[in-house]
Amino acid sequence: MAGSPDLWSRWGQWQKSDAAGIKGGEALIRELNRIVHTSGITSPVTTRRGLTARLRYLDSPAGRAELAAQGISPRTIRTWMKAKNKTSPTPASREKIDTAYWHRRRENLIRSGWLVKHLDNDGRGRRMEIHPVDQTRVESKYRRDLNSRTITVRYIWSDLVTAWANKNANMVDEIWDDVISDLDSDYNAYAYVSSVGFNA
């Protein structure tokens, strides 16, 4: 291993030599968001198919409440829901419908436990690929040879989803600490990363 082993042991000083990255917890949050946003209705809201599907999804007390929270009047909501595939809202309204859809979907994935179940994968966990911070701009004498690491992560998923659902960033950071402590003695080099990927 090049360099001093505790070159980055003091968190917070890792950017001194111009390495680029984000907190591991932040990378986890991004990845969870990606998983949520790659599921669900794939047709965009600008198409008739995508719009109808979203309105059908939102046709529930909770969905209507969410639409109202987006600033849509009850009357407009009633009109849309009455003739779902005949309405043609303005682009701005479509945007609001889309936002409401993703809010509801996120809630429902958390509430139904699908996300935890999907990540937990019947106790088998998910493979996680950790990409270290980007050191292309670091002077070569300060560079450390860090590799991408792949680990299988189990047991953390329900805590992680709870923390993510409550938007509790500190908790997510703690969970990240837990994840990387499995790596080896060099784990604190992965406190900050360029990205994290799951096979989920």
Added chain:
Amino acid sequence: MPGIEDDLRVTVAALMANRGERQTDLAVGLGQAQAQISRKLTGRAHWSLEDVDLLAAHYRLHTLDLLAGPTHALGVARGDLPALKPVSPWTTTPAAPAPAPEPAPPEPAQAPPVPVEPCVLCGQPAPDEVDGFPQHLTAEDCAAAIAATRRPTVHTPQDTALDRPSTLTAREQPAPTAPPTPAPAPADTTLDDEPTDTDQQQSAPAPAPASPPPPPSHRGTPHYASGTLIEQITDRVRDVLAEHGGDLETAQAALLKTAIPDVMTLMRASRVGGRYEHSEFPPTAEILRKKSQKGADEIWEGRPKWRNTPLLKAARQGERFEVTALDMNAAYLSALKCHLPIGQLREDTTGVHDPKKAGVHLITPPAWDHPDLPNPLGNRMEPGELWVTESTLRLLLDCARKDLSDAPVIHRSLVSGASEALLEKLRRALTETRKTALAEGDELTVAYVKAMYSKFVSTIGESSANREIRRPDWMHLIRAKAFANLWMKAHKARTAGLKVVEISGTDELHVIGDWRTAFTEGRDLNQVKQKDVYTLGGER
């Protein structure tokens, strides 16, 4: 100081020239890949003792004759010289040596009567000079020259068995055969860096049918594909078929349904023991990210869609053309062999193409002014900079090397260290399974293999159907490679004197002329299929 291996190399080249064989023919005879033969003939790989046995069986010589130098081996092969030892009984009887009528070994080595000096490599007259040294340019030329001079002098010495050794050594003298330097490798290996099955017969008009058919291989192709992987595929087919009580239709439906997880398992198995550990979920670069859920990203794959406009104009004015529509077999399967980036893509702004890396590049493409040959970039209309993949860039650089266009200007690159072999083991297993299934008429396995490779290519990007890997860059590279392979075929057809009428999709090539001079017909990866023959123009 030429060793016995160099001798053997020249000998094999001479015997090939004598029979009018090509590397593919020899490869079939030995049960090895053509690329392997190419490496062994150019000195980049060694001949093993097993190879010597196989060669001896292939040429119906005794191994001792084979190793006694090119002159002797050729003499024995033609039946001009007595063999040192009779051929062992397990090969075919020596009574039928290579067919006597010469399939015209290239004579031009002797044709120009101008100052012909002995080649420094083989001692035979050579028309070419390199750095002031007269020499033949390739090992094949040396071999052809030896073959050509041997013929007239052959019948004079009716030497007895006793004085043979002395005459032999005397005759060996003019052929000291320095190693044919690896530099002048056969044309196809240098032109495109993929000498494998997809586009191997570069020297197009070589009359393939004229050469005597090589003896059928009785050994299959050992070590071409991994047996365990092939077994994994065939076992799966057998299990599913048994599960469905032999009902082909439901079994096929079940197999197609599991094709994605199956091919991912297969890929993981094929990477066991691989040298490189590739990343499966690297951060997606901005330009590789789709703009909307249904939209495309900014990479130009170069999908060909081209018609020969001057020709179509002529057809509209009443000229008649007989056009053959050709179909490339399993284009995406061949395309799995391409330079793939192993790790995360990193920015590089040097503007120089590093052949050891692969990725996507922002380039300004060169102008293209060949009305009878499609643009390697596909049907791109808008001018200016564009993002292309490694496969397209390498094709453009090849075009520049062939003097078809200028080199593209590279502005930015997102690259990572590359390997052409990442998916090679998987590709070979699928290829071999497909080949066997085709030979046995097993359409179920053929459909399964097809589903595996095509779904692999289409889902390794950001697809919710395949969450085991997320490499949109690979997906683009493989697709672009398939398009580049099709372009190479079009170029080959044109080089062979055919007229290219249209190329489109990944696998369609329409040509005018006798296409069998350029391609072989069949369902293998290096063969083409005739889809349709139609008439263009004339009165309607």
